[in-house]
Amino acid sequence: MTIGVLALQGAFIEHRKMLDTLNVTSFEIRKKEDLTKSFDGLIIPGGESTTIGKLLNDLDMMNTIREHINNGMPVFGTCAGMILLARNIVNSDNQYLATMDISVQRNAYGRQLGSFNTEASFGDIANLPMTFIRAPYINDVGGAVKVLSRVNGHIVAAQQGKQLVTSFHPELTGNTAVHRHFINIVEAD
Numbered sequence: 001m002t003i004g005v006l007a008l009q010g011a012f013i014e015h016r017k018m019l020d021t022l023n024v025t026s027f028e029i030r031k032k033e034d035l036t037k038s039f040d041g042l043i044i045p046g047g048e049s050t051t052i053g054k055l056l057n058d059l060d061m062m063n064t065i066r067e068h069i070n071n072g073m074p075v076f077g078t079c080a081g082m083i084l085l086a087r088n089i090v091n092s093d094n095q096y097l098a099t100m101d102i103s104v105q106r107n108a109y110g111r112q113l114g115s116f117n118t119e120a121s122f123g124d125i126a127n128l129p130m131t132f133i134r135a136p137y138i139n140d141v142g143g144a145v146k147v148l149s150r151v152n153g154h155i156v157a158a159q160q161g162k163q164l165v166t167s168f169h170p171e172l173t174g175n176t177a178v179h180r181h182f183i184n185i186v187e188a189d
């Protein structure tokens, strides 16, 4: 199994370290030609969704990645990655990959509570540590979307088929559960 990690901006190195820990091979996707390589799943990291979105357009990668996902490529988006996958962003006119039937709010926790750590359940897993950094949350989900985590009543992790998203940064906690969940999705593919 090989996972491609989008490496235009943001916390891609931390995702690769997590995959190393799980003995999963990964490589960095930096340009359109990298998308012609063979890989079984894609990770879109946290960072700044406007920057990553602009680079995806400028480097002519947006449509190819969207096609991969629409053709069934498993994808895991964290934080900015979740925003890039969302069908709708309530506080922005931008739309990016828009493959997942979720409506998200950028910087939803405001400036005062920009970053925080907490613990909540993730699917069947109790007490998962979660790190939030100027995070979005999900306001609304379509019928095909399964909610995996809520924090203070807000949805912070969800899955639609082979698309997995988290508001938080599991690559920064040292807990591999969310990455293992994604690898299981890829393995079942």
Ligand code: GLN
Residues within 6 Å of the ligand: 045, 046, 047, 048, 049, 050, 078, 079, 080, 081, 083, 106, 107, 133, 134, 135, 136
């Ligand atoms: N605030 C960022 C955005 O809107 C997301 C933050 C993150 O990925 N840590 O894109």
